[in-house]
Amino acid sequence: MLEIKNLHARIAEDGSEILRGIDLTVKPGEIHAIMGPNGSGKSTLSYILAGKEDYEITEGEILFNGENLLEMEPDERAAAGVFLAFQYPIEIPGVATMEFLKTAINAQRKARGEDALSIPDFMKLVKAKSADLNVTMDMLKRPLNVGFSGGEKKRAEILQMALLEPKLCVLDETDSGLDIDALRIVSEGVNKLRSPERSMIVITHYQRLLDHIVPDVVHVLSKGKIVKTGGKELALELEKNGYADYVGEAA
Numbered sequence: 001m002l003e004i005k006n007l008h009a010r011i012a013e014d015g016s017e018i019l020r021g022i023d024l025t026v027k028p029g030e031i032h033a034i035m036g037p038n039g040s041g042k043s044t045l046s047y048i049l050a051g052k053e054d055y056e057i058t059e060g061e062i063l064f065n066g067e068n069l070l071e072m073e074p075d076e077r078a079a080a081g082v083f084l085a086f087q088y089p090i091e092i093p094g095v096a097t098m099e100f101l102k103t104a105i106n107a108q109r110k111a112r113g114e115d116a117l118s119i120p121d122f123m124k125l126v127k128a129k130s131a132d133l134n135v136t137m138d139m140l141k142r143p144l145n146v147g148f149s150g151g152e153k154k155r156a157e158i159l160q161m162a163l164l165e166p167k168l169c170v171l172d173e174t175d176s177g178l179d180i181d182a183l184r185i186v187s188e189g190v191n192k193l194r195s196p197e198r199s200m201i202v203i204t205h206y207q208r209l210l211d212h213i214v215p216d217v218v219h220v221l222s223k224g225k226i227v228k229t230g231g232k233e234l235a236l237e238l239e240k241n242g243y244a245d246y247v248g249e250a251a
């Protein structure tokens with residue numbers, strides 16, 4: 001599904017190197033958690049997967065189902081099935097959430113050579129998925145993310161993900177800002193999307209998310225490199241002991 005090989009990346013504007021040789025293989029159906037100290041490059045990796053422009057790849061490659069992801073435009077990546085749930089979802093004033101979702105789904109369907117969903121079919125789908133995620137009709141009528149609380153923004157991100165049914169879901173700190181009930185609702189929404197054909201990369205600081213979304217593999221990213229890989233028990237160990245045992249190794 002996803003193969004990242006020796007990925008080095010720097011910030012285009014000032015040339016500072018953030019990723020310093022990432023190797024990561026995610027097979028279909030797997031959930032990989034990425035943990036690591038602040039500033040270690042976790043969000044940078046997710047932005048690079050989604051195709052954000054601020055970064056320059058200086059070495060290495062990313063293959064998505066055998067295709068060179070780095071040569072694809074962000075919309076081509078989305079059409080191919082890559083979805084990033086942002087750490088800080090952006091506000092889009094003037095575009096109702098419902099309209100945004102319809103446009104996003106139909107753009108993907110068009111890219112895949114499928115017909116646009118009829119309005120009744122879209123409404124049926126959006127109502128069912130919104131109910132699962134406790135997203136109200138009132139939220140769907142409002143401009144995307146404008147005036148949404150932190151938790152509402154995260155639920156709206158996962159609603160987009162549930163509707164678009166991506167092949168690779170990248171969740172960047174989806175748990176931040178969620179209250180206890182919202183964490184459970186969002187995790188249930190994510191777990192419903194688990195399938196043998198779909199992979200996920202879950203970036204988080206906290207073991208508690210991984211109690212709900214149980215990963216197959218946990219990685220520690222430090223100073224732009226993966227310095228430790230283990231099973232779900234690694235997250236428990238990190239929660240107990242912090243990163244001190246691993247962060248020195250990336251220096």
Ligand SMILES: Nc1ncnc2c1ncn2[C@@H]1O[C@H](COP(=O)(O)OP(=O)(O)OP(=O)(O)O)[C@@H](O)[C@H]1O
Pocket residue numbers: 011018036037038039040041042043044045054
């Ligand atoms: N566009 C940018 N311009 C300037 N600096 C950037 C940019 N993107 C990332 N950085 C810097 O790169 C480093 C890695 O940032 P990144 O957001 O990837 O870390 P992170 O591991 O996700 O951190 P956190 O856990 O705090 O969210 C940080 O020092 C950050 O300030």
